Amino acid sequence: MTTKSFGGIRAEPKFTQSPFWVSEISSSDLQGSYLVTGNNRSYGDVALVSGAKVISTLSLNRMIDWNPQTGVLVCEPGVLLSDIQTTFVRQGWMLPVTPGTSLVTVGGAVANDVHGKDHHFSGTFGEHVLSLELLRSNGETLTCSKTSNAELFRATIGGLGLTGFITKIAIQLRSVKGPYFDAEVIPYGSLAEFFELSEETETQNWQASVSWFDCSTSKAGRGSFTRGNPSDTPFKSEKAGSGLSIPITPPFSLVNRLSLNVFNTAYYQLQKMAAGKSEVHYRDFYYPLDGIANWNRIYGPKGFYQYQSVVPMTHAEEATSEMLNVIRRSGQGSFLAVLKTFADRAPAGLLSFARHGVTLALDFPNRGASTEKLFQSLDQIVAEAGGTLNPSKDARMSREMFQKGFPGIAEFSKYRDPNCVSDFSKRVID
Amino acid sequence: MRIVIVSATSLIAQNVAKVYAEKGGHEFVLVGRSLSKLGAVANDFRIRFPTSVFETVELDFESTDSIRAVSAKVFTSKVDLALIAQGSLTNQPKASADLDYLQQQLQLNAVSVALVAEEFADHLETQGGGTLGVIGSVAGDRGRAYNYSYGASKALIEIYCQGLQQRFAKSAVTVSLIKPGPTATPMTVDHDARKATPESVAKTIVSGLESGRRVIYAPSLWRVIMFVVRNIPYAIFKHLSF
Numbered sequence: 067m068t069t070k071s072f073g074g075i076r077a078e079p080k081f082t083q084s085p086f087w088v089s090e091i092s093s094s095d096l097q098g099s100y101l102v103t104g105n106n107r108s109y110g111d112v113a114l115v116s117g118a119k120v121i122s123t124l125s126l127n128r129m130i131d132w133n134p135q136t137g138v139l140v141c142e143p144g145v146l147l148s149d150i151q152t153t154f155v156r157q158g159w160m161l162p163v164t165p166g167t168s169l170v171t172v173g174g175a176v177a178n179d180v181h182g183k184d185h186h187f188s189g190t191f192g193e194h195v196l197s198l199e200l201l202r203s204n205g206e207t208l209t210c211s212k213t214s215n216a217e218l219f220r221a222t223i224g225g226l227g228l229t230g231f232i233t234k235i236a237i238q239l240r241s242v243k244g245p246y247f248d249a250e251v252i253p254y255g256s257l258a259e260f261f262e263l264s265e266e267t268e269t270q271n272w273q274a275s276v277s278w279f280d281c282s283t284s285k286a287g288r289g290s291f292t293r294g295n296p297s298d299t300p301f302k303s304e305k306a307g308s309g310l311s312i313p314i315t316p317p318f319s320l321v322n323r324l325s326l327n328v329f330n331t332a333y334y335q336l337q338k339m340a341a342g343k344s345e346v347h348y349r350d351f352y353y354p355l356d357g358i359a360n361w362n363r364i365y366g367p368k369g370f371y372q373y374q375s376v377v378p379m380t381h382a383e384e385a386t387s388e389m390l391n392v393i394r395r396s397g398q399g400s401f402l403a404v405l406k407t408f409a410d411r412a413p414a415g416l417l418s419f420a421r422h423g424v425t426l427a428l429d430f431p432n433r434g435a436s437t438e439k440l441f442q443s444l445d446q447i448v449a450e451a452g453g454t455l456n457p458s459k460d461a462r463m464s465r466e467m468f469q470k471g472f473p474g475i476a477e478f479s480k481y482r483d484p485n486c487v488s489d490f491s492k493r494v495i496d
Numbered sequence: 497m498r499i500v501i502v503s504a505t506s507l508i509a510q511n512v513a514k515v516y517a518e519k520g521g522h523e524f525v526l527v528g529r530s531l532s533k534l535g536a537v538a539n540d541f542r543i544r545f546p547t548s549v550f551e552t553v554e555l556d557f558e559s560t561d562s563i564r565a566v567s568a569k570v571f572t573s574k575v576d577l578a579l580i581a582q583g584s585l586t587n588q589p590k591a592s593a594d595l596d597y598l599q600q601q602l603q604l605n606a607v608s609v610a611l612v613a614e615e616f617a618d619h620l621e622t623q624g625g626g627t628l629g630v631i632g633s634v635a636g637d638r639g640r641a642y643n644y645s646y647g648a649s650k651a652l653i654e655i656y657c658q659g660l661q662q663r664f665a666k667s668a669v670t671v672s673l674i675k676p677g678p679t680a681t682p683m684t685v686d687h688d689a690r691k692a693t694p695e696s697v698a699k700t701i702v703s704g705l706e707s708g709r710r711v712i713y714a715p716s717l718w719r720v721i722m723f724v725v726r727n728i729p730y731a732i733f734k735h736l737s738f
Binding site for chain 2: 087088089128129130131132139149153157
């Protein structure tokens with residue numbers, strides 16, 4: 067059976083197992099090479115494996131314990147973030163960190179130590195994991211936290227599923243007054259303005275921020291900056307989702323130079339009109355694309371790549387503008403270019419991607435060799451600036467680039483479960 | 497509402513419970529073979545649906561004593577809806593090769609369903625009303641080479657429900673036979689577009705139960721498909737392989 071990543075990368079696992087009960091999983095299920103997976107939202111190959119067993123956690127989606135006084139939730143690894151948000155926002159609690167989609171599992175969020183719009187305020191997902199239970203192929207079941215099996219805990223957070231089977235997770239939610247954000251949208255004309263806005267946002271202690279920017283038209287470098295704080299408005303009755311869906315995969319990518327120019331210009335104008343302050347629902351604030359099911363299909367059968375880099379603050383501005391120039395010259399603009407600063411915080415995991423600096427995320431349709439050529443030029447800029455790429459998005463970085471960008475890998479290998487393997491680990495680690 | 501769900505750990509039953517619980521506060525009695533699995537499901541429901549109440553009751557599907565005792569216990573308060581959902585997809589080649597396996601499958605899929613339905617029917621009659629939903633399958637609509645052991649069990653359920661429906665025609669007891677088509681597990685969702693999700697199947701079941709339908713196909717398209725399947729002449733049918 068072929069499995070496919072969110073970006074359209076394929077793999078042929080030996081077989082897939084989808085257990086229903088944590089109580090029925092034992093180390094005998096972990097014999098031979100295996101990879102535990104979630105909701106397949108990773109763009110590249112961290113959640114893919116060929117020639118080995120896949121154990122899906124999608125049916126292990128039960129909440130185990132909830133303490134409404136402390137906001138601590140204990141759950142199975144297959145619970146979706148969307149379930150947590152909708153269940154607890156009514157009771158005055160939300161996830162302190164969430165990526166740009168809520169359709170990922172808690173296990174996946176831990177294994178990729180995901181980040182989101184609130185990185186500068188609350189760090190990565192892993193910082194809010196209190197403890198987790200890990201089943202290893204040698205038969206051990208270990209409770210890991212900052213105080214017990216602390217090294218294994220650090221290796222498992224952001225460990226790309228390579229340290230064993232996470233069967234239980236305790237996370238700390240954050241108390242909120244309601245599901246709304248007081249958001250502010252600020253159009254900007256240049257990268258320099260972006261950096262000024264980022265700094266101001268961090269000093270003013272805004273909880274969440276992100277920025278879209280135009281990297282395809284002649285006015286590239288302009289963009290719009292969005293920031294928000296939780297609003298005091300209490301919970302009102304929910305509206306239903308849009309129900310929009312991309313029903314089929316078109317035979318070719320709908321993202322091309324023409325549509326990009328039209329989109330980027332139109333989006334900029336829309337953002338300009340939307341500029342100013344408003345109250346928005348957390349779903350629209352955090353997850354604008356979750357309302358459109360299967361939006362990845364617009365890229366056609368060849369799929370797309372997301373290129374997400376981080377470069378240290380010291381070189382951020384020049385590296386980013388250089389990348390922008392390379393992208394413009396290549397003519398392969400990106401539909402969604404997202405720019406954000408990461409705060410200076412100690413990473414939660416040994417292999418955590420988020421680190422002090424500026425992160426740039428770009429979507430490119432897969433055009434084969436010409437796309438790879440562009441990526442190599444971008445790699446060079448990123449590497450020279452002392453940066454790296456996000457494994458959860460990556461499908462093609464070199465072994466050297468990974469090893470350089472993740473110096474914790476040597477220490478990590480001590481805590482790896484010897485039976486865990488992924489197409490990503492085969493490509494850049496093993 | 498007070499809702500009793502037998503084999504509450506099954507995927508469709510869990511999703512039916514969720515549809516009701518999302519609509520508001522109800523009292524649920526979750527019945528099943530394993531208290532530990534029922535406990536896991538009940539805990540999850542208690543966290544997700546704090547306005548509803550969930551109780552768990554253990555039942556041995558092979559024991560008439562257990563079926564009698566559990567029925568008496570759950571009907572000590574008025575039951576508005578009882579859903580009988582136990583069943584296991586029989587592996588036909590295995591059933592053909594192994595009589596003990598076949599016996600155990602027929603016992604669970606056909607006999608235990610009839611026994612619980614009969615016992616519940618008596619209690620519903622005594623309390624003077626309520627709805628009984630029984631999960632059959634489209635597989636019971638016509639015997640086919642690839643799943644006739646499972647299909648025959650589900651056919652027994654169909655005739656049993658028809659009998660109960662006629663028996664209660666003049667009373668306030670409603671009996672609905674539910675026939676789900678093949679249902680996707682989370683893993684098959686992306687791969688097999690012909691299979692409906694348990695969430696959508698559950699929604700169809702609940703709206704069918706609420707409108708008191710005698711036979712609920714879920715998704716409802718299966719009513720048409722199975723009408724065609726039932727009416728294919730045998731001369732053609734024998735050459736088909738599905």
